[in-house]
Amino acid sequence: MNKTLKVQLSKASKVLGFVVASVGLLSLAHTAKAQTISSNTTGTNNGFYYSFWTDTPGTASMTLGSGGNYSTTWSNTGNFTAGKGWSTGGRKSVTFSGSFNGGSNGYLAVYGWTKNPLIEYYIVENYGSWTPPGGTSLGTFTTDGGTYNIYKTTRTNQPSIIGTATFDQYWSVRTSKRSSGTVTTGNHFDAWKAKGLNMGTTWDYMIMETEGYQSSGSSNITVSEGAATSSSGSSSSAASGGSKTVVVRARGTNGSESITLKVNGTAVKTWTVTTSYADYTATTSLTGGATVEFTNDSTSPARDVQIDYISVNGSVRQSEAQSYNTGVYQNGACGGGSGMSEWLNCNGAIGYGNI
Numbered sequence: 001m002n003k004t005l006k007v008q009l010s011k012a013s014k015v016l017g018f019v020v021a022s023v024g025l026l027s028l029a030h031t032a033k034a035q036t037i038s039s040n041t042t043g044t045n046n047g048f049y050y051s052f053w054t055d056t057p058g059t060a061s062m063t064l065g066s067g068g069n070y071s072t073t074w075s076n077t078g079n080f081t082a083g084k085g086w087s088t089g090g091r092k093s094v095t096f097s098g099s100f101n102g103g104s105n106g107y108l109a110v111y112g113w114t115k116n117p118l119i120e121y122y123i124v125e126n127y128g129s130w131t132p133p134g135g136t137s138l139g140t141f142t143t144d145g146g147t148y149n150i151y152k153t154t155r156t157n158q159p160s161i162i163g164t165a166t167f168d169q170y171w172s173v174r175t176s177k178r179s180s181g182t183v184t185t186g187n188h189f190d191a192w193k194a195k196g197l198n199m200g201t202t203w204d205y206m207i208m209e210t211e212g213y214q215s216s217g218s219s220n221i222t223v224s225e226g227a228a229t230s231s232s233g234s235s236s237s238a239a240s241g242g243s244k245t246v247v248v249r250a251r252g253t254n255g256s257e258s259i260t261l262k263v264n265g266t267a268v269k270t271w272t273v274t275t276s277y278a279d280y281t282a283t284t285s286l287t288g289g290a291t292v293e294f295t296n297d298s299t300s301p302a303r304d305v306q307i308d309y310i311s312v313n314g315s316v317r318q319s320e321a322q323s324y325n326t327g328v329y330q331n332g333a334c335g336g337g338s339g340m341s342e343w344l345n346c347n348g349a350i351g352y353g354n355i
């Protein structure tokens, strides 16, 4: 069994680990101060989605810093991955900076998943003495001041974010390692597409991850999202501050639910709601579609979110008037109906149109 195969087999178990282990640890996301995580979990911190996973507890940890900062250390680990990013990936400018020591086998990558079809992808910016993923490059392309090798690997009947499945992994691996810079993810998706490697139509999470395999190392990385990119080259400014005041009136059934206001796919602000209706206020200069997303659904504790409405500069938009709702349980499925509901029973979002 070569090293590549061992890495992939080992990584196969991590998705199931997330599912099993995440329920009891979500309260970690609600502590204001920097916190160190050493158990498998996902959550939201300072508006950033994060995940932590290891198959060898006690050998790795991640400390959640301010904003998009996280730091990791691992020592003689089996396999470990952790980082911060977004619950919904896509075409973003991902800016990162800090320090990275990948040891004998570790890497720093923009990492995520799509569904329909199911794809696991890596944009590897830095790595230790071993260069992932092995195999033969499909070719190179240049972006963001560097040259990347493209690879495709296939996993057969392996666990994934949708359960056991057969799916492809897409890779960009930067030939010149770096610990800071900006990754224009859309350029990678386009380069992969040109090789016949098409992304799925549904974006799952995307994070700046630090990963280690049978090695020791450390990282201290701060991630942020730059201007959103599109094929037309339009851009938008910072996610917070600015001229529009958005109020989200919401509550939860448990009082530990996490919701995020996004504009044009960019997270503006994240709140943990209580069981009583309250007004949650943000300001932004972003333009585009406004959504409120429920991100930490669980059955134990039972979490649901009710959003009465949002208002934009005082103009109310009722949730029950919105057809875009991917989180309400209708017709036996999450988002299975026509929306027009205040409820988010599952992870998902209500869309309120452009602001």
Ligand SMILES: [Ca+2]
Pocket (backbone or CB within 6 Å): 307, 308, 309, 318, 319, 320, 342
């Ligand atoms: Ca209402």
Ligand SMILES: [Ca+2]
Pocket (backbone or CB within 6 Å): 297, 298, 299, 302, 303, 304, 344, 345, 346
């Ligand atoms: Ca629920």
